Structure formats: structure tokens, C-alpha cells
Amino acid sequence: MKVRVDADSCISCGLCVEECPEVFEMNDDKVCVKVDEVPEVVMKACKEAAENCPVEAIRLEE
Numbered sequence: 001m002k003v004r005v006d007a008d009s010c011i012s013c014g015l016c017v018e019e020c021p022e023v024f025e026m027n028d029d030k031v032c033v034k035v036d037e038v039p040e041v042v043m044k045a046c047k048e049a050a051e052n053c054p055v056e057a058i059r060l061e062e
């Protein structure tokens with residue numbers, strides 16, 4: 001599974017970085033995805049981060 005963040009929608013709240021630091025990181029107040037493929041072991045945390053994003057900026061792609 002791949003994951004993308006819509007930089008235009010993201011409000012840099014940091015929630016996804018807190019929930020899944022293996023996938024998301026904050027870089028100059030912008031969230032970046034630091035993996036090409038989401039590791040199986042953090043899949044659940046990554047999906048929760050996407051569900052909990054307040055502006056629905058996180059897209060998961062199979």
C-alpha cells in the first residue's frame with residue numbers, strides 16, 4: 001500500500017506523525033511521507049492516521 005498527503009489540504013497539525021512516525025515526518029512544517037510502500041507492521045497505525053486526519057488529506061492507495 002502506498003500513501004500520499006495532499007499538501008494543499010494539510011494543516012500541519014502533526015497528528016499523523018504522532019500516530020505513525022514510521023511513515024510520516026514533519027519537514028519545515030510540512031508533512032512528508034518517508035516510505036514508498038507502507039510496511040505491513042505499521043499498516044494499522046497508518047490507516048488510523050488517515051481516518052483521524054482532520055482535513056482528510058491522507059490518501060491510501062492499494
Ligand code: SF4
Pocket residue numbers: 005009010011012013014015016017031049052053054055056057058
Ligand atoms: S493529520 Fe492530516 S492535517 Fe495533520 S499533519 Fe497529518 S496530513 Fe496534515
